Amino acid sequence: MDKKFALDDDSVVVIIGSGAGGGTLADELTRQGVDVVILEAGKHHTQEDFENDEWAMFSKISWLDKRISAGGWHHTQTYPNLPAWIVKGVGGSTMHWSGVALRFTPHEFRIKSTYGEIAGANLLDWPVSYAELEPYYERAERKMGVAGTKASGLPPMPPSNHTKVIEAGARKLGYKEIVRPVASNTQPYDGRPACQQIGFCMQGCKVGAKWSTLYSEIPRAMKTGHAELRPQSMVLRIEHDKRGRASGVLYADKDGRQHLQKARVVCVAGNSIESPRLLLNSASSLFPNGLANSSGQVGRNYMNHTTAAALTINKGPVYMYRGFDIATVISDEVANRPERGFVGGYHLEGLALHLPFTAAFMKPGGWGREVTSALEQYDHMSCVWVCGEDLPQEENGITLHPTERDQHGLPIPIVTKTDHTNDAAMRRHGLVQWRKLSEAVGATRVIDMPPYPASHNMGTNRMSAKPRDGVLNKWGQTHDVKNLFVSDGSQFTSSGAANPTLTIVALAIRQAEYIAGAMKRREL
């Protein structure tokens, strides 16, 4: 059912972005009979377009519009124009995401209360607790089909060679919380087939076993007759009326023609770089510092997880790429134990890379036999990605370039990130633990890699109990503009140690309930 809405139809909810946040919101709102227009900057790819090819898919689906890495992190050298590895297309980064569906732990919603004041950090508790979010986590797990959870009833993902070699080391090290909650079907579920252990999960799941809004939520929303999807529609600014209510959205279509879509409610879900950029670009005489930015926190507190990665050369072959990309998730280091020399915690995630990306990420800038002697052992490799809590710092964030403009004439975003000393200590700890784990099963060589461009972007429109501390209330509604919501990871008040997608989906389910209810009550 291809529903069309008129540009001057001011009864619709306009959703900007179609990834984990926007796609879920569209599905949940349309189920409740709410009309939505989804504006997606990228193209509408299908599974036909997916290739088992790392670089081909990188070129095909990544958000490659120019961005600048700034600040003290290594990305200014290693990836100067690729601060984050995210997707531009219908389904957003749910095409690329690894499938790890972890919940936050309760203390991660209360970082200021738990960790206390930390110099240089801008800590704040979420205005929502784990207990409030728990039922939505369960709904998210059921919706996405997270293997090994009670909510979905799906059996756990069967262990691969890569799983087995990492878990053997983990057990020798005394780790016990070895889990693998991945949103990929272990048997047919929700109209999608079972995982065929193809690998290349992050290049877009060819069979659609891994959850993605591209083929789950978006088509379901369309079928209700309450949704219209407009791909290749880049939102340029959010307009408001004299009272300061969002009134519509100005966007450019694929030919660069501009249109103004009227709206009753606007929900921004463009990821933590584009969402604050859009609010900043929507500055007006009424909102001189950017829309919904009376706190000055729009674009600040950018978090992308404290990450590290390492490759291990094992004594026998592993072929880490055979099977589901995420080999395992070890959660023993997630608890807050400041005696380790840092607050917060991290996950150790086994994450397979194919040869081309291994060569690119192992030692950017490296060459010679130090590099090639390792790559020749590619079939013996296992690989870890450390995903740890990243403390919010006010100076880390998204700002607009003073002079450089994109193809639409908008200032390009500068992504500034400097590690906190806490991040450095955690990263070191994670890499040491991985080394011990690897050596416990006889690894012959362990190669620490610099963190590669993260796909996890959070915090740049954070939730806060008080309007002066953040941009959003506990529903993701902006403190300043009643009918303007943010529905992506930029809502996060803390990063936690969990991959963000499950929390984004849980928040979107909850936000949809709130929006639909408020619309029925004529509060919106």
Added chain:
Amino acid sequence: MDNKIPPTSMRVLGKTVTLSRRGFLKGSGLTALGIGALSTGTLMTPARHALAADFANLGADVGKTLLVLARDIFPHDKISDRYYMLAIEPYDARCATDAALRTLITEGVAGLDRLARTRHDKPYAEVPTEAERVALLYTIEHGAFFQKIKGDMVTGFYNNKAVWPFFGEEGSAWEKGGYVNRGFDDIDWLAKA
């Protein structure tokens, strides 16, 4: 630590590639026959000239220098010159239309040769040992020329499907039904590790 791998029933790859006819014609068959292992210097020269002769625009000498440089940057003894050639060949055509690239490459090669002549009285490609050549590269590794060649090699060489079998990389798997029935979980040496 016992590093011997026990006998295995795991599905493992041979990490070898069948030599193509083109490889023999171009002379790189020498490497596969083991002659290349004796020396990367003078013995290889005729073979390299044959390969580099394709550099119609930049010339065979520049082609040969780039080939030696490419191998010194990412040396894999079991991979023959022609695979390195596949990574650097595109420069010849691109330099015909890209003046800035042409300048970068021709001046980069000339600079490297000058450096080699100062220290060894020979152009770079004739400097006999890898260790001596690598020592020269340490002085230019942060420059634009070296960075360009190295950066392009990361994709031009390692993203060439033809080299993947040498590393045990099997590439696209969906059309083969994934690995669900092809050894995603057949590791057999762990218990003894």
